[in-house]
Amino acid sequence: MKDLLWDEFQDAVQEGLVRHRSILDVVTKLQDSHVRVAGAVFKSATTCGCIRINAQKPQVPPDISLQQLKTYMDDHIEGELCAHCREVLEEEIGRVLFYLAALANLLDINVYDVLIKENQKVSALGLYHMS
Numbered sequence: 287m288k289d290l291l292w293d294e295f296q297d298a299v300q301e302g303l304v305r306h307r308s309i310l311d312v313v314t315k316l317q318d319s320h321v322r323v324a325g326a327v328f329k330s331a332t333t334c335g336c337i338r339i340n341a342q343k344p345q346v347p348p349d350i351s352l353q354q355l356k357t358y359m360d361d362h363i364e365g366e367l368c369a370h371c372r373e374v375l376e377e378e379i380g381r382v383l384f385y386l387a388a389l390a391n392l393l394d395i396n397v398y399d400v401l402i403k404e405n406q407k408v409s410a411l412g413l414y415h416m417s
Contacts, residue, residue, distance in 0.1 A: 292398035299387040309392050316385035323378045326371070336368035 303312075331339045341362040346355065367375065390397045 292401065293396070295383070296387045296391060296397050299384055300391045303388050303391070307392075309389070312385055312388045312392060316382070316389055319378065319381040319385050323375065323382060326375045326378045330367055330371040330375070334368060334371050336365055336371050338364040340364055 305311075328339075330337050339362050344358050344360065346358045350358070387397055389395075390400070
């Protein structure tokens with residue numbers, strides 16, 4: 287059922303993408319949508335204040351294992367998104383998914399197949415995947 291949802295979404299994007307069909311337009315829009323996600327995160331902290339970003343260098347002992355490293359890592363987020371900021375971020379992330387599906391369509395790549403392959407890598411490699 288889940289694969290059907292991804293395929294339906296990718297098909298809907300294919301049908302709905304009218305104006306920006308050039309790969310140049312799609313890649314530009316995809317990059318722009320990523321920037322808008324970052325901007326929405328930062329506005330949640332700076333304009334709204336529903337979250338705080340408290341980033342500092344992690345204090346990691348030199349003799350720990352990769353498995354132990356996770357306990358020393360922090361997401362640097364304090365607080366929770368308010369309803370408005372969550373809605374804005376969901377919309378911006380949705381735009382990223384839209385243009386990602388559009389790019390995949392232009393290049394004849396099935397997003398669900400990519401998701402399956404990436405899930406297999408993450409599952410097989412665990413901590414060693416892109417750490």
